[in-house]
Amino acid sequence: MASELAEQPVTRRELEEVYRAKALFDAHRDDPEFGYRLLADEARGVGEAMSDRTAWRIASANGWWSAFRKKRSKNDMKPDPAVHDDLCAVIDEHGRERHQFVASRANQRLLT
Numbered sequence: 001m002a003s004e005l006a007e008q009p010v011t012r013r014e015l016e017e018v019y020r021a022k023a024l025f026d027a028h029r030d031d032p033e034f035g036y037r038l039l040a041d042e043a044r045g046v047g048e049a050m051s052d053r054t055a056w057r058i059a060s061a062n063g064w065w066s067a068f069r070k071k072r073s074k075n076d077m078k079p080d081p082a083v084h085d086d087l088c089a090v091i092d093e094h095g096r097e098r099h100q101f102v103a104s105r106a107n108q109r110l111l112t
Helices: 002-007 012-030 036-045 052-062
Strands: 089-091 097-099
Touching: 012 036, 012 052, 036 052
Parallel strands: none
Antiparallel strands: 089 097
16 A cells, blocks of 8 residues: 555645645635635635635635625526427327427428
8 A cells, every 4th residue: 555655646736736725625614705716815815825716726626616606697597488388399108398390281380
């Protein structure tokens, strides 16, 4: 076991990232309403220098989000239910809704 660890030493970059993540986590635990920019400021205050982008990358990879979220934009919302009946919808043998656009005779289905 010890020989396996000696063959794969921890790089300086990995060690720095662990210290940065610990500083961000400590700041997040103390103030969960802080976003990544304020968390980065708190980490810089205890001596872990990093950019805001690095703080965002570490925080988002670990799922550390602010307790306050921005409102969703209009484009992020789920679509409303249809306002009219779907005349082409058919339930297949597996219980799934499919759409059938084939007519058995002329002018049977008109899509407008």
